[in-house]
Amino acid sequence: MPKKFKFFVNGERVEVDAEADMPLLWVLRDKLGVTGPKYGCGVGVCRACTSHLDGEEVQPCVVPVSECQNKKVTTIEGLANGEELHPVQQAWVDADVGQCGFCQPGQIMAAVALLKRTQQPTDADIDAIENMCRCGTYPRMRTAIKAAAAMPPQKPGGGKPTEQPRGNGPKQPAAQQQPQQTTSAPKPSDGQSSGGEEDSGTLLDGIGSAFG
Ligand code: FES
Ligand code: FES
Numbered sequence: 001m002p003k004k005f006k007f008f009v010n011g012e013r014v015e016v017d018a019e020a021d022m023p024l025l026w027v028l029r030d031k032l033g034v035t036g037p038k039y040g041c042g043v044g045v046c047r048a049c050t051s052h053l054d055g056e057e058v059q060p061c062v063v064p065v066s067e068c069q070n071k072k073v074t075t076i077e078g079l080a081n082g083e084e085l086h087p088v089q090q091a092w093v094d095a096d097v098g099q100c101g102f103c104q105p106g107q108i109m110a111a112v113a114l115l116k117r118t119q120q121p122t123d124a125d126i127d128a129i130e131n132m133c134r135c136g137t138y139p140r141m142r143t144a145i146k147a148a149a150a151m152p153p154q155k156p157g158g159g160k161p162t163e164q165p166r167g168n169g170p171k172q173p174a175a176q177q178q179p180q181q182t183t184s185a186p187k188p189s190d191g192q193s194s195g196g197e198e199d200s201g202t203l204l205d206g207i208g209s210a211f212g
């Protein structure tokens with residue numbers, strides 16, 4: 001029996017009707033159109049979906065939406081401060097990290113979480129990130145994380161909760177809808193929900209939101 005869940009996604013209040021055990025990733029991608037977090041394995045292993053819940057790194061494919069009530073979800077789409085990229089995003093651009101791009105939103109969210117925990121991470125700290133990259137961009141990611149660690153922190157701003165609900169609530173003006181992404185994302189192989197649609201966006205969108 002679907003229930004109504006209310007929480008925040010990238011500073012915007014959302015309301016969704018969903019089964020309590022529906023994974024947050026399904027809700028983000030299929031109900032809210034937030035496609036930065038990627039569907040890879042669906043069982044918390046590949047970490048392509050990595051996002052933050054109340055500031056902590058999570059894999060939303062294994063977080064039921066019922067655990068998100070009144071909490072703050074941050075995805076790659078919510079990292080930049082307006083036009084200003086987060087230092088980790090900027091470092092990713094500078095180091096030209098991405099290859100196919102599929103894993104990159106999750107990698108960046110994991111790197112942001114690492115730099116929150118450890119301001120000057122060692123190679124061992126960086127290598128402890130478990131996000132998979134089938135393109136083997138690990139050396140460039142290491143370079144980017146070290147560069148981001150040396151950058152000034154992101155200026156505060158943005159991400160404030162609004163009073164306008166999204167999701168299954170009343171229709172919102174077009175300006176409040178999530179942008180579509182460009183490259184295509186792999187489809188779930190087991191016919192389950194989430195991640196089925198084509199994404200689109202520019203290279204910068206890739207750093208900011210999708211890469212696929
Ligand atoms: S860990 Fe979430 S899709 Fe693989
Ligand atoms: S850049 Fe292709 S999977 Fe990581």
